[in-house]
Amino acid sequence: MLLGLQFSLVSILGGTIPVINDLNASLFHKLKAYQYHLLHAQGVTVPRTLVTSCVDRARAFVRSLDGRVVAKPNTSAAEVVMADESFFAKNGAVIPERPFIFQQFVSGRSYRAYVIGGRIVSAGEFFFDRTYVDWRERIERYEVVELEEETEEQISRAVEILGLGYCAVDFEYDTVTRKYYLLDFNPGGLYMGWSKMAGVDIPALLVDYFLFVLKNGGRIWYDNKA
Incomplete structure (x- = not known):
């Protein structure tokens, strides 16, 4: 009901x-399966992904990646965990009733970038206890970083494919494959929190961006995204 009113x-x-x-x-933040499918089809580097309610298919997918798979319930707030035997023991009866996202586990370095109008305005690397998969609520320290041009271009392109004027992008660097994998695109990405942590005034940048959109007939990307 409320969603219908919002759409209207x-x-x-x-x-x-x-x-x-x-x-x-x-x-797109909630339509994970479609998001990954769309980005993969456009050549964006995302982890191999399976969405299924079949336990046997999930187990086969895990085996195909030598056990290096995480499980994500189809809700943005739920914790991401390894799809190991303890996971299947706990959720084996739940999976047939509620599809899970099973995804290639990318282990290396964790990042978040803030994108406004197609431009990367700030980015940081998060450090946390790596005995866990999910860094949320477990950040021990962070570092503001400058991203390589190729990485920035891939992030900006993905955000444009999804039609997002501004968002936070979570991504990982795999130290084995030496590739960056884009994981999540969040329109509500804790902008105030990162502003305080990183010393960048994201709310002010958003205001400038909104004024740009109004002055330019609704165009939501800057001409020069670099």
Whole structure:
């Protein structure tokens, strides 16, 4: 009911004023399977992914990657864990009733980038207890970093494919394959928290960006994204 009202309101407003991160774009944060499929089809580097409610298929996928697979419930708030025997023992009866996302485990270095209008305005590496998979609520320290041009271009391209004017992008660097894998695109990416941590005024950058969109007839990407 509430989602229907939101769609109606945004659709009505979209006919008269620019709408940034409309509901179609914002829903990509919840439509993980479609998000990964779309990005992979466009040549963006994402981990191998299986969405299934079949335990046998899930186990076969885990074996195909030598056990290096994580399990993600289809909700953004749930913890990401290894898809090991303890996971299947705990969730074997649940999987047939509720599909899980099973994804290639990328182990190396964890990053988040903040993107506004196609530009990377800030990025950082997170350090946490690596006995866990999920770094949320476990950050021990962080470092503000400068990304390589190739990585920035891949992130900007992925954000544009998803139609997001601004978002936080979580990604990992695999020290084995030496590749960056894009994992998550969050329109509500704790902007105030990162502003305080990194010393960058993201709210002010967002205001400047919103004014740019208004002045440029609703165009949501800067001309020069570098």
